Amino acid sequence: MSAPSMSKTGSKVLSRIALALLYIFLYVPIIVVIVMSFNSGRSVLRWEGFSLDWYVKAFSPGPLMSGLQVTLIVALASTAIAVVLGTMLAIGVHRYARGPLARSLATLPAFIPDILLGIGILSMFGLAKAAIGLHSVILAHASFEIAIVAAVLLARLGSMEKSLEEASTNLGASGTTTFMRVVLPQLAPAIVAGAALGFTLSLDEFLMAFFTTSTNSQTLPIQIYSMVRFGVTPEVNALAAVMFVVSLGAVLLAQRIVMPLMFRRKP
């Protein structure tokens, strides 16, 4: 084997090792959590044998379960709101907005620091002298999810052929029929992707929920936070492992739909 090809193989091996290290860096903490969730002992550092006890404990009634319930309600409700309003926003901006400002403002809340949105919504409720609770968390989460749904949909609308709607009209369809039979089917994958992204982000959102919730409607991340202030308990590991699997599923689903959308050329 000649020298240049040797060094080529060498650098190839090196980059593979670097890549592997990167993945280890990214995923070892998660793997530790998942592995330790099956530990039979209380220690988070020493393996004492396999057990599903912590899963049973995590899913029995208690602060974690009430937190999970609140989180699921918030995620589902805020995603539902975001899908409807985000779709309307994207179509409105796409059809009627002149210039880039309206477009940027429609998607900006997805990138504004959560703490800013959280404080903003809290002070708004304060100004209106309205009580905070489940509804204010839902609204807070919906506010950034609307922007996420709108961002994904605007990308899709930009690549959608305008003449499809005109063709439908020319063939005698009403505006409603055109929307239901032509526009919506074209947007459906993007709507599902936007909803999946929004749902996942809502699941583990901490800051905004922390600012905008009351003591009797604490989301799961807040419950976990208040528990681990006194040390990590293994049932948190168990719940975290479940949440990881759920989030991973949602992200994979979103990716399978979003990626082809973003990179597909116009037909």
Added chain:
Amino acid sequence: MSTPLLTIRGLQAYYGTTHALKDIDLDIEAGGMFAILGPSGSGKSTLLRVIAGFEQAAEGTLELDGKDLLSLPANKREVGLMFQSYALFPHMSVAKNIAYGLEAEKLSRGEIKTRVAEAIDMIGLGHLADRRPAQLSGGQRQRVALARSIVKRPKLLLLDEPLSALDRQLRAGMQSELKRLQRETGMTFVIVTHDQEEAMSLADSVALLRDGQIEQLGTPAELYEQPNSRFCAEFIGSSTIVEGKVVPEGVQLTGFGALPLSVPADSQTGDTVLAVIRPEQVRLTEDAGAGGSQLFGTFEGASYLGGAADAEVRVADAVLTVRCAAMPRVAHGVKVGLTLDTADIRVIAA
């Protein structure tokens, strides 16, 4: 004469801030193929979109079969439109695409089924009824788009640049297919195009648009043989335009001498005119000394066309294109003889 199918009177329209259509008057007879031809920016697309109902007219009337179109929304006009991009619904099969317009008319399931089957047969794609548009070739997509419009039996079918998206080999096939479909359905096809070859080969009549106005209206032969303006002469076919002055014996063309050409009726001796010389109106004699030639020029090269050749010959300041039966065997810069078909050369006012 029967009443025309489409009557346009005093039509004005704006596209953004541009005055895209300036006082268009046009009659389109029922049956046959009509072409609206013009370069980009001539207003032809605006005209198409106004007829289809996607753009508003500022002034004027538009009547289809005696019925006012401008007061009808785009989905209530009996005007079909085949989009340049075909605009097939990507999430629907071929059959579903074709059925779409009939479903919008709320026809019975049985009738929709029969008519869709007929339409698919007519375009010869029966075996592809369940395919999605993405699985079809360009020519097949165009046929589906045609069938989708034709199945609704509109009185008028607008076709936006119907051949431009197809490659050369498919064009000839689609050209005869369009003519066949027009004959079989008896519908009126209106082709909107910037491509003069497309308009000339398909249409029975052509309206040439320039700057939002109709420059000339006529059969393809009339537009080619009797252009009324320099714009028409240059836009349709190839030609060399030579300036000259009206003299008692015809036209004194700069560098050509006096030629017995027929001049426009209203022109007087001394007026400046333009002669439109088409390649086939000039004959080349390779041996300049052979005699019988009207004038002489310098050979500047030729391009082979397959079965014919176009030679470039300089006469004074003008370079004439000369259609030859075979590639001329003349060296660059050699003097050649030329004879003009003076009876056929069109002279227009400058």
